[in-house]
Amino acid sequence: MRKVLCVLTAALLAAAAVLFAACGSSRGENELRIVYYSGGYGESWIQSLADKYMEENEGVTVIANPDTQLIDSVGTLLENRPEDFDLIFCHDVAWESYANRGYIYRLDDMYSSVNPYTGEVYGENMWSDDVAASAQYPDADGNMHYYKVPWTVGTAGIAYNLIVMDRVDQWLASADGQAYLATGNGHITTENADLARRWNRTAPVSYYELIQYCYDVAAANLPVDASDPTSGTITPFTWSGGGEQWQWDYPLFDWWIQLAGPDTMNTFKNFNDVLENGQLDWNDYKNPDVNVYNPNDPAKGDNVGWQEFKEAYALWYNLVAQNSAWTISGVADLSKGQNESAFANGRAAMTPAANWVAKESESMLAASGQEIDIMATPVVSDVKMSSDYTTLYLPNSAEYDTASVTLDAVRYNEANGDDAGKTIEINGKTYNRVSFTSSFGDSALIPAGAVEAELAVDFLRFMQREDNAQLFTRETNGILLPFDYDYSASYSAAGETASAWAESIFEINENSTKFNNYTQHPMMRNTALRGTARMTTVWYNNLYYYINAYQQPGSYEPNDLFGSIWGDVNESWATYRNQIQ
Amino acid sequence: MEKSMDENEVFGAAENAAGLPASAPAEGAADAAPDGGAAAAGPFKPGRSNFSRRKRGEYLFVACMLAYPLIQFIIMWAFVNIDSVIMSFQRYDSITGETTFSFNNFETWVQLIGSNEMYGTMVVNSLLHSVVGMFVIFPLCLIMTYFLCRKVPGSGFFRIVFYLPSIIPLVVLGLAFREGLMNSNGIVGKLCDLFGTEPPAFFSGGSITRVMVYVFCVWIGLGGNTLLLSGAIKRVPTEVLEAAHLDGVKTWREFIQIVIPMCWPTIVTLFVMSMMGVFSVVFQPYFMTSSVVPETLTIGLQIFLNAGAPGQQESVAALGLLATVCVAPVVLVVRWLLDRFFRDVEY
Numbered sequence: 001m002r003k004v005l006c007v008l009t010a011a012l013l014a015a016a017a018v019l020f021a022a023c024g025s026s027r028g029e030n031e032l033r034i035v036y037y038s039g040g041y042g043e044s045w046i047q048s049l050a051d052k053y054m055e056e057n058e059g060v061t062v063i064a065n066p067d068t069q070l071i072d073s074v075g076t077l078l079e080n081r082p083e084d085f086d087l088i089f090c091h092d093v094a095w096e097s098y099a100n101r102g103y104i105y106r107l108d109d110m111y112s113s114v115n116p117y118t119g120e121v122y123g124e125n126m127w128s129d130d131v132a133a134s135a136q137y138p139d140a141d142g143n144m145h146y147y148k149v150p151w152t153v154g155t156a157g158i159a160y161n162l163i164v165m166d167r168v169d170q171w172l173a174s175a176d177g178q179a180y181l182a183t184g185n186g187h188i189t190t191e192n193a194d195l196a197r198r199w200n201r202t203a204p205v206s207y208y209e210l211i212q213y214c215y216d217v218a219a220a221n222l223p224v225d226a227s228d229p230t231s232g233t234i235t236p237f238t239w240s241g242g243g244e245q246w247q248w249d250y251p252l253f254d255w256w257i258q259l260a261g262p263d264t265m266n267t268f269k270n271f272n273d274v275l276e277n278g279q280l281d282w283n284d285y286k287n288p289d290v291n292v293y294n295p296n297d298p299a300k301g302d303n304v305g306w307q308e309f310k311e312a313y314a315l316w317y318n319l320v321a322q323n324s325a326w327t328i329s330g331v332a333d334l335s336k337g338q339n340e341s342a343f344a345n346g347r348a349a350m351t352p353a354a355n356w357v358a359k360e361s362e363s364m365l366a367a368s369g370q371e372i373d374i375m376a377t378p379v380v381s382d383v384k385m386s387s388d389y390t391t392l393y394l395p396n397s398a399e400y401d402t403a404s405v406t407l408d409a410v411r412y413n414e415a416n417g418d419d420a421g422k423t424i425e426i427n428g429k430t431y432n433r434v435s436f437t438s439s440f441g442d443s444a445l446i447p448a449g450a451v452e453a454e455l456a457v458d459f460l461r462f463m464q465r466e467d468n469a470q471l472f473t474r475e476t477n478g479i480l481l482p483f484d485y486d487y488s489a490s491y492s493a494a495g496e497t498a499s500a501w502a503e504s505i506f507e508i509n510e511n512s513t514k515f516n517n518y519t520q521h522p523m524m525r526n527t528a529l530r531g532t533a534r535m536t537t538v539w540y541n542n543l544y545y546y547i548n549a550y551q552q553p554g555s556y557e558p559n560d561l562f563g564s565i566w567g568d569v570n571e572s573w574a575t576y577r578n579q580i581q
Numbered sequence: 582m583e584k585s586m587d588e589n590e591v592f593g594a595a596e597n598a599a600g601l602p603a604s605a606p607a608e609g610a611a612d613a614a615p616d617g618g619a620a621a622a623g624p625f626k627p628g629r630s631n632f633s634r635r636k637r638g639e640y641l642f643v644a645c646m647l648a649y650p651l652i653q654f655i656i657m658w659a660f661v662n663i664d665s666v667i668m669s670f671q672r673y674d675s676i677t678g679e680t681t682f683s684f685n686n687f688e689t690w691v692q693l694i695g696s697n698e699m700y701g702t703m704v705v706n707s708l709l710h711s712v713v714g715m716f717v718i719f720p721l722c723l724i725m726t727y728f729l730c731r732k733v734p735g736s737g738f739f740r741i742v743f744y745l746p747s748i749i750p751l752v753v754l755g756l757a758f759r760e761g762l763m764n765s766n767g768i769v770g771k772l773c774d775l776f777g778t779e780p781p782a783f784f785s786g787g788s789i790t791r792v793m794v795y796v797f798c799v800w801i802g803l804g805g806n807t808l809l810l811s812g813a814i815k816r817v818p819t820e821v822l823e824a825a826h827l828d829g830v831k832t833w834r835e836f837i838q839i840v841i842p843m844c845w846p847t848i849v850t851l852f853v854m855s856m857m858g859v860f861s862v863v864f865q866p867y868f869m870t871s872s873v874v875p876e877t878l879t880i881g882l883q884i885f886l887n888a889g890a891p892g893q894q895e896s897v898a899a900l901g902l903l904a905t906v907c908v909a910p911v912v913l914v915v916r917w918l919l920d921r922f923f924r925d926v927e928y
Contacts, residue, residue, distance in 0.1 A: 075889050097892045100678035140677035241785050242763075243870070282676075330770070332782030333763040526675045526892045528693055528700070532873040532883070534890070541699050543875060547785045568698060575692040579685065579896075580675075 031061045032455045035077070036089035038066030040356025041152070045475035046089070052471070053462050060455065071534075078103040082449030087456040089151055091442040092534045096520055099137045099147040105446035107135070107146040110457050117465040125464060127153050127482040133279055134440065134518055142282060147445070149460050150482040152355075153514070154439030155374070155505045156250035158210075159353035162201055162371040162500065164217070164234055164346055169198045171220040185215045188394040201500075203375030206426050207255075207315060208395060210378040214319070214326050217349045224347050232329075237320065238348035240339035241331040241547040247352040248320075248546045249538065252312050253436040253517065254377035258409035260299040260308035262434055262513050268292045269519035269536065272304050280521055286581055288523040293540065293569045295562035300410070306562070309538070311407050314389035314558040315380060321549040321556070322392070332547055346370045354438040358501040359477045373500045376435060376508045381426040383407040389558040419513045435512035441535050467493065478502030480509060527579040528572075540565050669899035673892045686899030699875045700883075706791070706866075707859045707880040707904075713795050714858035718802040719851065725803060726810040727836050740811075744804035751801070755868030758797050759784060786874040794866045794877050798858075801865075806851045813847035814840055818928055845923040853916050859908055860901075880904050 027033065036046055043066050050062035067073070070090045077084060078098045098104050111123035111132070118125055123146070126132040131153065136144040171177045180186045182193045189208045204210040214236040225231035239247060257265055266278035271288030273281045289304055291297060297305025320327060328334070328348050343351045344364035351357075358365075358372060365372065384393040384403035393400045412423045412430045422433050446456045462468055469481045470490035478501055480487050488506040491498040498506070517538055523529060524536050531541030539545075549556035672683035693700040725743060729736045746754055761767045762783050773780040783793045817840055825835055841848065863885050866877035873886065884901055887893035 072889065094890050094892070097675065097678075097890065100676065102678070138676060140679075142676075241782070329779075330763075330782075332785035522675045526673065528689065528697070528896070531699060532878070532886050541697070542873075543699065547782075548787065551782065551785070551787075572693060572697045575689055575696065579689055 027451065028061060030059050030452070030455065031063065032087065032452050032459060033085045034062065034064040034087045034089070034456075034459075035067050035070060035085040036064060037070040037091060038068045040360040041476045041479060042359050042362075045472050048471055048475055049459075049463065049468060052468065053459060056462075057458075062459070078445070078447050082447035083451050086446060086450040086452040087459060088445045088447065089443075090445070091151065091439060093441065093443050093445065094525075094535060095148055095443050095445055096137050096525065099145075100139065103448050104147045105448050105450060105453050105456075107148070107446070107457065107460075110460065111135075111146045115461045115464055117461050117468075122461065122464065125484050127480075127484060128514070130278070130514075130516070131482045134516075137520065138282055149444040149463075150440070151442030151444050152439045153480045153482045153509070154354055154356075154437050154442075155480070155508050156354040156436045156438040157254070157352075157374050157377050157508065158203075158251055158350050159343065159357055159372050159374045160203060160350045161343065161346055161348070162373055163369070164222070164349045165199050165201055167222050167226070167234075168213075168216050168220050168349070169200065171222065172198055172216065177220070180216075180219050184394075184396055185219065188212050188215065188396050191396060201373075203373065204378050205376075205424065206381045207319075207378050207383050208381070211319065211392075211394070213349070214323070218326060224345070232347060234346065235328045235348045236326040236350060238328040238334070238339055238342045238351050239331060239546075240334045240336045241550065242333045242335050242338075244336040244339065245544050245546040247354070248316060250352050250354060250436060250438065251377040252309075252316050253515075253538070254434060255312035255315050255380055256309045257434045257436070257515055258377075258380050258431070259311055259407060261301070261410045262432070262515050264299040264308065265515045265517060267299065267304060268306070268309075268538070269517050269524070270521050271523050273521065280519065285522055286577075288521070288577065288580075290569060290573045293566060295559075295566055306566075310558050310562045311389070313561070314385060315383065315407065316546070317389070317549060317553070317556075317558055318385065318392035320546075321553040322390070324550060324553075327550065332551065340364065343372070344368055344370055355479050355505055356439075356476075358499070359479070362477070371500065374504045374508075376433065376504075376512065379424055379426055379431050379433075380407050380409045381429065381431065422511050422513050424511075433512040435508050435514055437514045437516040440516040440518040470494070473502070478505035480505070522580045523576060527576040529576045540569055665898045666902060668895045669902040671895045673895050675892055680895065686896050687903055689896065690900050690903055699878065702875050703878045703880060703883055706876070706878060707862065710795075710798065710862040710879060711856050711858040713798060714802065714855040715852060717795075718799050719806065719855045721799070722803050722806045723810060723841075723848065724836075726807050727814060727840060729807070730811050730814045731832075740807065744807050746801040747804045747807075751864055752868060754801055755797070755865070758800070759869055762793070784870050786870070786876055788876065790870060790874060791876045794862075794869050797869060798862065798865055806855075809847060809851060810844070813844040816928075817843045821928075842923045843928070846925055849916065849919045852919065853912055856908070856912050856915065859904065 034046065034050070036043075043064075046064045050064050054060055054062055065085070070088070071092050074088060074090050074093050075098070077088065082103070095104060111121075113122065114120065115122045115125065123132055127150075131150055135146050135148045135150060137147055138144050172181060178195055181195050181197060187193045187197070189206075189212060199213070199216075204213050217234060217236040220234075222234045223229050223231050224234055239245065253265075263278060266274050270280045271285075271292055273284040273288060275281045291304045293306050294304075295306045295310040297303060298307040299305045300308065328342060334342065339351065340357065340361050341364055342348060343353075343357075344361040345368045353374060355374070358374075361372070382395075383406070384395075384400050385391060385405040385407065386393075387404040389405065393403045409431045412418050412432050414420065418432055423430050424433050425431075444460060446453050450456060463472065463481065464483050464485075466485045469483050469485040470487065470493050472481050473479060473487050473490035474494060474496065477499060478490075486493075488510065491502065517536055519525075519536050529541070530537050531543065533542035545556050545561060549561075669686055670682055670684070671680040672685050673680050690700075694704050695701065725739075729740050729743075762769050769780050769783075781789055784790050821839065821843070822835065825839055830839070860881050862879045863881035866879060867873070867882055867885075870877060873882070880900060884897040887897045
């Protein structure tokens with residue numbers, strides 16, 4: 001009996017070992033396996049592309065697997081199970097570290113050769129040189145190689161609720177609204193009241209117009225449910241103070257670059273080790289400049305400093321922290337999902353957001369009947385503040401003309417080589433339009449040990465074709481691929497009508513100079529400077545202060561906060577530098 | 582085909598396994614071959630080959646059963662820890678992807694902990710968790726277990742209630758705790774609504790979030806040692822306790838002067854284990870805050886956040902080793918001191 005048991009046990013163990021070894025090893029011929037992060041872009045895009053690819057490539061099977069935990073498991077896939085999937089779509093991947101260890105398939109051939117689906121060289125058909133450069137990484141000899149295709153080109157700003165805006169207009173037309181328009185708060189940007197002023201679904205274009213809209217929403221005191229006065233009051237803003245407060249970076253970065261100029265981000269993120277074209281100077285990365293964090297020096301022009309970032313924070317501080325009643329109650333505990341739910345259900349007029357919010361909130365918007373749109377971050381035009389940045393002076397106030405601090409976005413200057421046509425005129429002045437590119441870390445990668453690597457390369461080529469790139473944009477409600485294609489025709493090409501959201505995404509991208517905070521500088525990537533950030537961060541040690549400042553504005557005034565950060569940076573700078581020597 | 586064991590061989594093997602002397606050979610066994618060769622067919626005759634086959638089978642069975650846990654230990658503990666120590670002395674080059682021997686990781690952490698507020702706070706937080714574990718959670722657990730063992734009314738019910746957090750997944754507990762206290766939908770929020778006040782923001786950072794993490798750790802930690810402590814307390818001879826009652830010893834005196842000394846070895850062991858709060862608090866603050874805030878960052882959480890990032894693994898391996906080198910002597914000294922409080926009593 002004992003012998004029988006022994007044999008049975010050994011057999012069971014052996015069978016289990018064989019079973020596990022067999023897992024994942026069987027796949028058909030010409031079978032392309034894709035795994036993608038299942039999140040804000042939805043899942044229909046990959047299914048549609050896969051179906052179309054299979055139609056055009058007989059004998060090929062494409063299997064696409066969604067994975068909501070891919071961010072955490074992608075490293076394991078690349079290192080230990082490269083044969084599981086041939087193509088990975090994910091964000092927040094530290095792909096550079098895997099690239100130089102040989103875990104990622106090089107795409108030099110793909111980028112340098114003619115794409116049979118488009119008839120053009122792949123690498124010359126990208127969104128921009130900046131985007132193409134972000135897919136490269138140097139080897140030990142300093143030669144650059146392509147390792148990925150950026151998954152998307154993101155757009156960020158402030159999302160706003162169109163139904164709420166309509167209701168605000170209706171209130172402005174009412175007796176109470178008319179009386180309000182006659183008050184100072186009703187016409188902060190003009191000397192005299194304009195009783196006919198309405199928003200008409202047009203987003204604020206300047207900082208003061210944004211302030212005006214907040215005043216309007218607050219004054220209207222609208223119930224969330226028009227038929228239920230006890231359903232709560234619509235506030236100007238909702239945001240996720242309980243975990244995703246960093247989304248305020250979207251407008252904050254735009255204000256920063258509006259004030260300092262588009263080149264500032266390249267200088268900052270590369271610690272002033274930057275070439276003429278804005279790329280990282282790999283020959284000089286061991287000498288990062290601490291002054292990129294100096295809040296007392298401006299970066300405008302050819303300077304290096306963080307003053308404009310402090311001023312951008314001051315703009316946020318005076319908009320949100322100094323007006324706690326303009327933010328939804330309980331914001332400190334709102335998770336990302338709860339915040340999106342609050343916005344999608346019309347509990348607030350605006351929320352800081354990027355391009356995926358509409359797709360992610362699709363079902364909630366359909367259920368609530370709300371309509372949303374996204375505005376370009378309003379331009380900083382002659383914004384006046386006190387010398388300590390804690391008091392904002394409205395244009396119709398007595399202190400406005402004598403204010404000591406004036407914040408004004410960089411004006412368009414053709415001689416500087418500014419992007420012609422990417423401008424906006426406010427109060428007779430022409431400013432550069434800039435737009436932060438979110439999602440720059442999104443990546444499409446092929447594991448070095450992929451079974452069907454060439455098939456994966458072909459799929460990436462397939463995606464670059466105009467109709468397929470447009471298909472992706474349609475399926476994701478306006479999200480753009482990093483290729484040079486006519487994205488604004490994505491819907492009309494298929495006989496469909498774009499949503500207001502998608503149209504705004506197109507308009508912002510067509511008419512703005514794009515910038516991003518992605519960097520490969522080892523000072524950010526390989527030192528404790530980045531704190532707990534997965535990849536890169538603008539805020540020192542990845543520490544955010546939005547919710548703290550909202551709760552205790554007096555303790556997080558701009559000068560005090562940035563002075564404290566500057567002191568911390570200086571104290572640890574030598575230690576960080578030592579990590580990359 | 583191998584001959585199956587006959588009845589006598591089976592019984593003989595069973596006796597061997599039970600440590601009993603082998604049965605006396607059956608009649609006729611005296612005719613067994615002098616060299617102990619194979620016994621003739623019929624009654625069981627002990628011989629070396631029969632003994633070896635039995636032992637071989639037993640060893641093979643035991644080996645099969647031990648193979649899996651042994652392999653798992655070698656891979657998941659020995660290899661991981663040895664590799665971690667090696668990694669802590671490696672420096673990663675982000676350009677070439679190569680690693681070289683270096684003490685740089687340790688130097689970096691010593692400097693950062695001393696100069697950087699966030700990393701200094703990280704160490705303080707970890708030490709405070711250890712203190713909470715030793716002087717709040719463990720004493721509360723001990724007292725609670727004592728009263729449960731005294732069969733107070735409802736002890737059976739409370740025993741289950743206090744032990745449940747030990748078996749429910751941490752993410753579920755964290756969600757329940759956080760949602761229960763969040764001001765919009767939670768119990769506290771609803772209560773504050775009744776009184777028309779604004780509830781505090783428990784999980785958005787600051788000192789209050791740090792305190793809430795401690796509260797959470799106390800709640801889930803209460804039942805962790807209940808099983809072991811109740812086993813130790815129940816072993817205290819009832820005669821001793823009855824004699825104490827007859828002498829008029831009250832509850833607290835019984836607890837302090839009888840139960841604790843008699844359970845001292847178990848108490849010391851569990852107390853020393855509670856010192857491991859320095860390293861074991863990883864996900865509690867992460868689930869509470871849905872992100873990372875400096876007021877709740879711990880050494881364990883910092884290691885978790887960076888352990889999956891190539892180029893950072895060497896750094897956090899050094900952090901772990903550094904913390905171990907600092908904490909291990911303290912733990913050993915504390916253990917040595919505690920062992921001297923009471924003599925071990927055999928009963």
